[in-house]
Amino acid sequence: MSFSTDKIKIERIKTDFLIIGAGAAGCFAAYEARKLNPDIDIVILEKAHIDRSGCLAAGINAINAYINAGQSPESFLEYVKKDSMDLIREDLVYSIAKEVNHAVDLLEEWGLPIPKDENGERYARGRGSIIVQGERIKPIIAQAVKSTKAKVLNRVVVTNLIKKGNKILGAYGFGVRDGKFYIVEAKATLVATGGAGGIYKPNNEGNARHKIWYSPFNTGAGYAIGIRAGAEMTTFEMRYVSMRIKDLMAPTGAVAQGVKAQQVNALGERYLEDRYGDLGGRQMPTSARLLATLQENAEGRGPCYLDTTHLTKEQAERLKAYYLHMTPGLTLYWSVKSTSPKNDPPEIVGTEPYIVGGHAQAGYWIDINRKATLENLYAAGDVAGGAPKKYVSGSGVEGMIAARDINSKLGSLNHEEINDHEIKEEMHRVFNHMNKESISILPDELELRMQKIMDDYAGGISSGYVLNEQKLSKARKYIKHLKEDSKYLYGNNLHELMKCHEVIDRLDVATVLIEHLSYRKETRWPIYQSRGDYPNRDDKNWLKFVNSVYDNKSGEVKIVERECKPVSLLATK
Amino acid sequence: MGILIDQNSCNGCGFPESETPCNMACPGDLIFMQSNGKAEICCNADCWDCCACIKICPQQAIELQLPFEITGKEGSLKARAYREKTVWTARDANGNEEIFETPARNESSLKNLINPEEFSDVVDSYKGISKSFTDLGQGI
Numbered sequence: 001m002s003f004s005t006d007k008i009k010i011e012r013i014k015t016d017f018l019i020i021g022a023g024a025a026g027c028f029a030a031y032e033a034r035k036l037n038p039d040i041d042i043v044i045l046e047k048a049h050i051d052r053s054g055c056l057a058a059g060i061n062a063i064n065a066y067i068n069a070g071q072s073p074e075s076f077l078e079y080v081k082k083d084s085m086d087l088i089r090e091d092l093v094y095s096i097a098k099e100v101n102h103a104v105d106l107l108e109e110w111g112l113p114i115p116k117d118e119n120g121e122r123y124a125r126g127r128g129s130i131i132v133q134g135e136r137i138k139p140i141i142a143q144a145v146k147s148t149k150a151k152v153l154n155r156v157v158v159t160n161l162i163k164k165g166n167k168i169l170g171a172y173g174f175g176v177r178d179g180k181f182y183i184v185e186a187k188a189t190l191v192a193t194g195g196a197g198g199i200y201k202p203n204n205e206g207n208a209r210h211k212i213w214y215s216p217f218n219t220g221a222g223y224a225i226g227i228r229a230g231a232e233m234t235t236f237e238m239r240y241v242s243m244r245i246k247d248l249m250a251p252t253g254a255v256a257q258g259v260k261a262q263q264v265n266a267l268g269e270r271y272l273e274d275r276y277g278d279l280g281g282r283q284m285p286t287s288a289r290l291l292a293t294l295q296e297n298a299e300g301r302g303p304c305y306l307d308t309t310h311l312t313k314e315q316a317e318r319l320k321a322y323y324l325h326m327t328p329g330l331t332l333y334w335s336v337k338s339t340s341p342k343n344d345p346p347e348i349v350g351t352e353p354y355i356v357g358g359h360a361q362a363g364y365w366i367d368i369n370r371k372a373t374l375e376n377l378y379a380a381g382d383v384a385g386g387a388p389k390k391y392v393s394g395s396g397v398e399g400m401i402a403a404r405d406i407n408s409k410l411g412s413l414n415h416e417e418i419n420d421h422e423i424k425e426e427m428h429r430v431f432n433h434m435n436k437e438s439i440s441i442l443p444d445e446l447e448l449r450m451q452k453i454m455d456d457y458a459g460g461i462s463s464g465y466v467l468n469e470q471k472l473s474k475a476r477k478y479i480k481h482l483k484e485d486s487k488y489l490y491g492n493n494l495h496e497l498m499k500c501h502e503v504i505d506r507l508d509v510a511t512v513l514i515e516h517l518s519y520r521k522e523t524r525w526p527i528y529q530s531r532g533d534y535p536n537r538d539d540k541n542w543l544k545f546v547n548s549v550y551d552n553k554s555g556e557v558k559i560v561e562r563e564c565k566p567v568s569l570l571a572t573k
Numbered sequence: 574m575g576i577l578i579d580q581n582s583c584n585g586c587g588f589p590e591s592e593t594p595c596n597m598a599c600p601g602d603l604i605f606m607q608s609n610g611k612a613e614i615c616c617n618a619d620c621w622d623c624c625a626c627i628k629i630c631p632q633q634a635i636e637l638q639l640p641f642e643i644t645g646k647e648g649s650l651k652a653r654a655y656r657e658k659t660v661w662t663a664r665d666a667n668g669n670e671e672i673f674e675t676p677a678r679n680e681s682s683l684k685n686l687i688n689p690e691e692f693s694d695v696v697d698s699y700k701g702i703s704k705s706f707t708d709l710g711q712g713i
């Protein structure tokens with residue numbers, strides 16, 4: 001069936017402040033903007049429904065960036081810096097640290113249940129985290145946004161930024177339910193679409209392929225629209241690989257910090273202390289704990305566990321129920337086997353690599369106000385770079401910081417005419433995948449191929465996450481071919497059309513990622529970025545940021561180096 | 574597998590006159606309404622197991638099922654979202670049930686700004702106050 005864009009209805013909207021993605025960062029941004037300015041017009045474009053979208057759809061059971069008693073923003077900064085091998089944007093991390101508790105206070109005011117001890121203190125889970133009962137966190141945040149009367153357009157998938165010269169004028173998208181083409185013109189635009197899952201082959205296959213830790217519906221769109229517009233990106237090479245509970249890929253914090261379960265191998269040895277003291281024992285960086293676990297497996301002492309056998313029966317039952325707040329499948333997993341963590345301690349494995357600035361630091365290169373390198377464009381949350389370990393609270397803080405800057409500059413910002421020709425071009429780019437060509441490729445097929453290439457040649461699970469130049473040059477070549485093939489992607493309905501664009505976006509992320517991985521000729525973050533051909537950390541040459549700018553016409557990725565500047569806070573304090 | 578929608582229990586929630594809760598909730602746009610007026614999932618392999626659809630279905634027609642690849646056994650998880658808590662029922666292959674309750678929300682400081690009709694995450698308002706697991710912090 002031939003499909004013509006003439007039949008597509010166009011919805012044209014003008015606003016002051018456009019927010020792309022109604023997740024943690026986007027929602028806090030809307031809330032803050034309204035608080036500062038009763039008159040500001042706010043539009044939010046969300047590919048799902050604001051009540052249950054993004055990383056928080058299932059809920060969470062902790063807030064992982066928080067300043068507990070005895071800690072300070074300075075100690076938080078110091079911890080993040082050490083855990084990230086000294087290369088972070090200290091200014092960004094510090095600005096987050098100063099406000100994470102404020103973000104949590106807001107969440108609690110909005111109704112998030114946060115348990116307290118007899119002294120009224122929130123329960124610390126490790127030094128930088130607290131326990132929450134967050135199954136309903138997303139609807140609670142959504143309600144805060146509803147109270148602002150911001151215009152929320154659900155089920156609109158953003159496909160590109162609108163650009164004129166060096167300026168961003170808003171964004172394009174399509175309605176995955178109504179089939180309309182959306183043109184939203186804005187004085188300022190905030191990208192808050194989260195990170196990218198699904199770039200690499202996942203742990204599980206077949207019917208279980210979406211049992212991944214990160215949201216499979218956060219597909220790197222925010223990175224891709226910025227890449228295509230020529231925004232500068234930073235540190236994609238610091239991928240995030242997490243240690244997770246096998247099969248269900250559930251986070252381990254509730255077990256490791258929550259009930260202080262130790263990592264043990266098949267022989268019951270506490271291998272971190274016993275064998276990896278040189279990496280720091282139990283104080284070792286997050287990625288090293290996984291490295292040690294892989295090593296145990298490689299040397300025949302796997303599987304490894306989080307040892308929960310010491311729990312009382314009641315504690316084990318509570319732990320089991322606790323996961324209903326975040327990974328309900330894990331609770332079912334224990335129930336189905338008629339067991340609990342007491343007699344079935346969780347086995348731990350490494351996930352496939354994700355590109356996510358809220359845990360590692362891949363993302364937009366931004367200034368302290370979260371402004372990107374293009375005019376009128378901002379980024380916050382998992383899509384923003386330079387500040388690892390921001391999690392849900394830090395993402396909210398970044399959204400608020402961006403909203404403040406946008407509000408303060410609003411008087412000097414304007415709408416500008418958009419070229420009709422560009423509108424037509426984008427409409428065609430978006431909808432032509434509903435035209436069945438003589439050759440057609442389904443989004444699932446292309447996705448599988450991409451994930452396999454990335455797994456084989458760009459340091460996926462099957463190669464123990466290790467990279468080298470020869471493999472990367474193969475990844476580069478094959479991903480380039482796939483990008484050429486992507487013009488044959490075919491979606492026979494709007495849902496499939498969305499999936500076409502998800503793979504297209506992931507391919508752009510993969511393209512930039514490969515160049516970052518290839519450029520850094522050292523190993524700075526074992527596992528996240530392990531080079532077989534440059535196995536050592538090299539501070540003399542590489543204590544600096546690797547950034548990139550993509551040229552959408554030529555397809556070239558230009559690498560730019562940026563200095564790593566300490567805020568010297570720790571020294572002056 | 575991800576979810577199973579019981580075609581007998583699903584009553585279509587007034588579709589096509591209104592948007593159905595399950596269809597509204599899914600973060601992956603996976604649930605669609607069939608021509609017979611009942612909900613179905615388009616691709617179970619794409620399900621993230623988030624349970625958003627399960628908690629909000631007024632007929633409790635949806636349950637979570639783990640893929641055979643992972644558990645090798647059957648079992649299911651159902652849930653219902655009340656305003657203050659969520660009640661969960663996990664069932665193993667032999668039909669043994671375990672019931673859990675998780676607190677959902679406290680009163681919001683913004684409640685005067687929000688239309689009570691807009692509690693779109695809640696099946697219907699629950700009157701009692703949850704006691705179970707409010708002491709979750711202890712020992713965890």
Ligand SMILES: Cc1cc2nc3c(=O)[nH]c(=O)nc-3n(C[C@H](O)[C@H](O)[C@H](O)COP(=O)(O)OP(=O)(O)OC[C@H]3O[C@@H](n4cnc5c(N)ncnc54)[C@H](O)[C@@H]3O)c2cc1C
Nearest residue numbers: 021023024025047053054055064158194221381382391392
């Ligand atoms: C399973 C899991 C458990 C976690 N647990 C915790 C925890 O216990 N504690 C903690 O502090 N942190 C936790 N995190 C991390 C935390 O959830 C994230 O860091 C945080 O949600 C990031 O906020 P964000 O706004 O950047 O992204 P998100 O909250 O994911 O929001 C991104 C939004 O953008 C939308 N979007 C994406 N693409 C498009 C597009 N093309 N057009 C329009 N909209 C789009 C998405 O639908 C989504 O609503 C967890 C994350 C995961 C995945």
Ligand code: SF4
Nearest residue numbers: 583584586593595630
């Ligand atoms: S919410 Fe439940 S009853 Fe309503 S349409 Fe969906 S599956 Fe059917």
Ligand code: SF4
Nearest residue numbers: 599620621623624626
């Ligand atoms: S469990 Fe979540 S991802 Fe799966 S169908 Fe339901 S709402 Fe969608």
